Amino acid sequence: MTRSELDARLIAIVRKEKTIPEDKLAPETSLADAGIDSLDALTILFAIEEEFGIHIPDGRARSMKTFADMADAVAAELKIEK
Amino acid sequence: MTLSILNSQFSIPPRRRVAITGIGIVSCLGNGAAETLDAVRNARSGIRWLESIDATQLSCRIGGEVPAPAHEGLHRGHDRFTRLALIAAEEAASQANFSALGIDPDRCGCLIGTGLGGCETSDAGYKRIYKEGTTRVMPTTIPWSMYNAAASAISTKYGAKGVAYAVVSACASSAHAIGLAALAIRSGQADAMFAGGADAPLTFGIIRAWESMRVLAADDDPARACRPFSADRKGLVLSEGAAVFVLESLENALRRGQPVLGEILGVGATSDAGHLTDPSADGAARAMRMALADGSIDPREVGYINAHGTATLANDATETRAIKAVFGDHARRIPVSSTKSMHGHAMGASGAIEIATSLIALSAGVIPPTINLDRPDPECDLDYVPNAPRAGSAQYFLSNSFGFGGMNAVVAVRAGSVLSS
Numbered sequence: 001m002t003r004s005e006l007d008a009r010l011i012a013i014v015r016k017e018k019t020i021p022e023d024k025l026a027p028e029t030s031l032a033d034a035g036i037d038s039l040d041a042l043t044i045l046f047a048i049e050e051e052f053g054i055h056i057p058d059g060r061a062r063s064m065k066t067f068a069d070m071a072d073a074v075a076a077e078l079k080i081e082k
Numbered sequence: 083m084t085l086s087i088l089n090s091q092f093s094i095p096p097r098r099r100v101a102i103t104g105i106g107i108v109s110c111l112g113n114g115a116a117e118t119l120d121a122v123r124n125a126r127s128g129i130r131w132l133e134s135i136d137a138t139q140l141s142c143r144i145g146g147e148v149p150a151p152a153h154e155g156l157h158r159g160h161d162r163f164t165r166l167a168l169i170a171a172e173e174a175a176s177q178a179n180f181s182a183l184g185i186d187p188d189r190c191g192c193l194i195g196t197g198l199g200g201c202e203t204s205d206a207g208y209k210r211i212y213k214e215g216t217t218r219v220m221p222t223t224i225p226w227s228m229y230n231a232a233a234s235a236i237s238t239k240y241g242a243k244g245v246a247y248a249v250v251s252a253c254a255s256s257a258h259a260i261g262l263a264a265l266a267i268r269s270g271q272a273d274a275m276f277a278g279g280a281d282a283p284l285t286f287g288i289i290r291a292w293e294s295m296r297v298l299a300a301d302d303d304p305a306r307a308c309r310p311f312s313a314d315r316k317g318l319v320l321s322e323g324a325a326v327f328v329l330e331s332l333e334n335a336l337r338r339g340q341p342v343l344g345e346i347l348g349v350g351a352t353s354d355a356g357h358l359t360d361p362s363a364d365g366a367a368r369a370m371r372m373a374l375a376d377g378s379i380d381p382r383e384v385g386y387i388n389a390h391g392t393a394t395l396a397n398d399a400t401e402t403r404a405i406k407a408v409f410g411d412h413a414r415r416i417p418v419s420s421t422k423s424m425h426g427h428a429m430g431a432s433g434a435i436e437i438a439t440s441l442i443a444l445s446a447g448v449i450p451p452t453i454n455l456d457r458p459d460p461e462c463d464l465d466y467v468p469n470a471p472r473a474g475s476a477q478y479f480l481s482n483s484f485g486f487g488g489m490n491a492v493v494a495v496r497a498g499s500v501l502s503s
Contacts, residue, residue: 042221049218 003071003080010071013051017044027068034067048074100264101335102344102495104178104328106170106278107438108153109425110146110321114173115442117152122443122450125470127305127424129319135286141293144304145284146321146426160226160235161200166324166431167232167280168239174276175240177343178328183274184338185330191244191272192237193263194326195255195279197430197485198288199248200227205285232280236326244272250430252485253390255279257433257493260327261349264493267331274334278326278438281429292320295359297394308427309454310391310420311398311462318392321426325434344441345496347478348377354488361397361484366390366404369490370480374408377478377494381409384416384494385476386449388436389466390484391420392427399461401482406464417474419467423453433483437493440479444497449474 001009011025017040024034031041045061048054048070054077064070075082107114110128111121121128128146137143148166157168174180183190203226207219225231230248237246245266249259256279263277283289292298299316301307308319335342350372354365374381390401398420406413421439428435443450448471455468476497484490 039222039225046218046221055218 001078001080003075003082006075006078006080007071010048010074013047014044017047025067027071028066030066031064045070052078054078098268098270099332100267100329100346101332101342102327102346102441103330103335103340103342104174104180105343105438105441106173106177107325107435107442108148108166108169109323109428109435110148111425112149113152113169118439119442119446119448121424122421122439123448123471125424125451125453127308127453129304129307129321129426131304132284135284140286140289142289142298142300144301144307144319146319146323146428147284148322161231162202162282163196163200163280163324164226164232164235166282166322167194167278167326168235170278170280170324170326171236171239171276174326174328179340180240180328182338183330185273185334187241187243189244189273190242190275191263191266192233192242192246192276193249193259194233194236194276195249195251195257195259195430195434196229196232197250197252197255197281198283199229200231201283201285201288203227205287208287236276240276242276251489251491252487253427253429253432254483254485254489254491255430255433256325257481257483257491258351260346260434260437260493261351261491263329264346264349267329274328274330276326277329278324278434279431280324281431282322283320283429284322289320299393306454308393308423310389310393310423310452311402311458311466312455313457313459315393315395315398315459317394318422319426321428323425323428323431323435325431325438327434327438343445344498346493347496348373348375348379348494350376350492352490354490356488358488359486361400362488363400363404363407365488365490366401366482366484367407369492370404370408370482373480373492373494379478379494382412384409384478384480386440386444386479387416387418388440388450388479388481389418389420390482391422391452393420393422397484399459401484402462402464413464416465417449417467417472418464419450419452421450423455433481433491433493437481437495440481441495441497443471444475444479447473447475449476
């Protein structure tokens with residue numbers, strides 16, 4: 001899987017869990033600006049972990065501020081290069 | 083300091099009256115007052131074969147499920163019991179014209195009773211851990227399954243920022259919640275309250291646990307399974323649902339010209355301090371007397387009793403003895419019915435569902451029946467309004483709720499408008 005394929009799958013998971021407008025899905029958008037609160041973020045992360053069979057460490061999960069942070073964390077677990 | 087100063091300091095103001103201005107209900111009989119009244123008028127049971135779970139491995143495969151069209155797709159993002167509570171709250175808020183309440187949000191609260199909280203969520207979590215062997219559960223497991231989730235959701239949705247919490251006393255939970263909410267308004271802690279109860283216990287794990295108590299009626303004909311006061315009663319039928327009221331001080335309802343649907347007059351609450359699961363006639367009788375005294379109601383004025391009437395061997399005979407102890411000769415003249423015969427036992431939501439059903443029926447001139455009562459138990463010898471509703475009304479009625487743990491709550495209600503009295 002390439003990084004862009006991963007990003008597309010992540011966007012699909014996010015949008016399944018939460019209704020988010022198209023223009024709020026850019027990688028640098030902060031989760032808060034996209035209307036994702038702390039409990040939403042936990043739920044989305046859980047769905048991602050389930051989908052890929054991975055576990056994002058708590059420290060890394062707590063420091064996620066943007067979609068890019070989230071995608072980087074997943075890519076690191078899956079060992080996908082940028 | 084002289085005694086006269088003390089007296090003037092502690093003079094008791096007249097008691098604030100508590101008006102019901104909104105009623106919301108969702109149960110296996112349907113969503114809303116109209117569907118509930120239709121079921122009562124037609125003596126229709128809401129008990130069916132379970133559909134929302136795979137019940138093939140269970141001995142008990144019937145229950146009072148809320149029909150799918152009544153709840154599907156509504157209020158996502160919560161446990162089932164909270165979704166049901168939000169459905170009921172919406173009807174109550176709409177009827178009460180809640181947006182025009184005219185009360186400071188700090189003085190509007192929310193007390194929701196539940197016996198078992200978010201069963202769907204906790205059941206799903208346990209299934210993952212113990213059955214599927216996964217190491218983690220949904221991050222929403224804690225905040226969805228907690229017992230105060232429904233109270234929180236209603237409080238949040240309507241901006242009710244005053245006193246809010248869950249009330250837990252098994253099958254008496256919502257009766258206690260309504261009683262406490264009335265006391266909150268009376269005491270001046272709040273001017274308006276959402277009050278009621280919600281439970282959604284029809285999960286595999288909870289049904290299994292009830293099966294072990296050997297008090298569930300498992301009948302081949304679901305609609306006939308729940309037979310309160312009947313000689314051949316086999317036990318209770320689990321169900322789910324919610325009922326929520328908007329209560330406000332009578333003065334506020336009158337100030338804003340809001341129609342008053344009834345009044346919470348008296349609250350009785352006692353503990354058997356006896357057995358964990360065997361009910362006591364004395365505890366039930368004391369709760370009824372307390373509700374009557376609290377509401378300054380002459381027992382002879384009570385025109386209807388909505389019984390706890392679970393259809394267990396223990397409850398129905400004990401409750402009958404308690405009613406006779408309280409009302410004496412008048413007991414035989416009071417229509418007493420168990421609407422659980424139609425909507426089953428919705429655990430902590432029962433009291434609220436039964437007060438709502440009673441109010442809806444009585445204000446339409448209908449006394450609700452006890453269905454499936456062809457041959458009464460000789461120990462159950464009151465007028466249970468068998469099998470068919472009766473035309474009639476009652477100015478004052480009692481709603482009985484007796485929970486496991488020996489916790490009893492009785493609410494005395496005035497049905498109908500209270501504008502002048």
